[in-house]
Amino acid sequence: MLSKNLYSLCLLLSTPYNNLESLSNNVVALNSYLQEEIYLKKLFDFRWRKKLNSSFENFHFDYSYDLVEEYSNLIKVKLNLKIFFTIKDSNALINSACVHEYIIILENLHNKYKIHLLIENEENPILYNYILSTSISLIDNSIFTKTQSIYFDKNSKIDSLYESFIRTVMKPNKKYIPRNDPVFNIDKACAYAETYALKPNPNYKSFDGIGGDCTNFISQILHAGGFNENSIWKPYTNTWVRVEDLYSYLTSQKLGIKLPDDTYLDKGVLIQFYTPSIGRYFHNGFITYKLQNNDYLYCCHSYNKLNYPLSEIYPHKYPKLRALKFS
Structure with a gap:
């Protein structure tokens, strides 16, 4: 059951915003903050790639995970998600891939899992290492009660971010x-x-x-x-x-x-x-x-x-x- 839930999570994380409707039969249980965060990030990526006229296709993934800790009905998992895709540039197709490292805390509700915490290493290396190295019982509970998505702010600033990118290149x-x-x-x-x-x-x-x-x-x-x-x-x-x-x-x-x-x-x-x-x-x-x-x-x-x-x-x-x- 855990593996099935992690598969569904990886499928969600690797699927572009414009293809999310295809996931209706692969639902993963997330707390409300995480659900909003993931979808706002996908919306940002969609709008951002459209601004840059980026052409990515053929998305697929592979994943592996390690069970780090179990405490009461909570489980800490280290997840490696490898996403592959191709980039279309003129008449060429270029193979591209990235490895995302996540630390996850799930709640086991009678063999049904709900994800309460999902931290990516590159997005927040300090918090990632804190969660990885700290026992679940000692983790500051405030990190589970976030209410403001960072991608809400990034979506609102997408035009200025685009201008900054163009100035650089x-x-x-x-x-x-x-x-x-x-x-x-x-x-x-x-x-x-x-x-x-x-x-x-x-x-x-x-x-x-x-x-x-x-x-x-x-x-x-x-x-x-x-x-x-x-x-x-x-x-x-x-x-x-x-x-x-x-x-x-x-x-x-x-x-x-x-x-x-x-x-x-x-x-x-x-x-x-x-x-x-x-x-x-x-x-x-x-x-x-x-x-x-x-x-x-x-x-x-x-x-x-x-x-x-x-x-x-x-x-x-x-x-x-x-x-x-x-x-």
């Missing part, structure tokens, strides 16, 4: 002078990023679940693109595995040029995302495609993503980013 700046660096091979770097986006290279240690693997993965991509290891930058030095340390290393060694005003994004560019709840740049991605609608696709680890649209997380999830170009 289209703003001209004549001061920027491209550099041709024969050391760095963008195609090899992108090929590595796509190959190991969803399944880590077994030749490297993975830090997923022990601090995050995003910078470790970016360093592997840069190495595959032609950057040589040295005594400062090699597995698994701070410059290899930490967001800020890698940025400082690349800029101080003049291996990467910071793009002015975060513009001129392109294939082969490193992007770093500012996480408000943590208060610093905390996540990396590597751009693998530029689309005709001025969107970009990137790969990353820890929130593993393959050719995932930048527009799906910026600026409504990450309000700021910075970028480094290598050639």
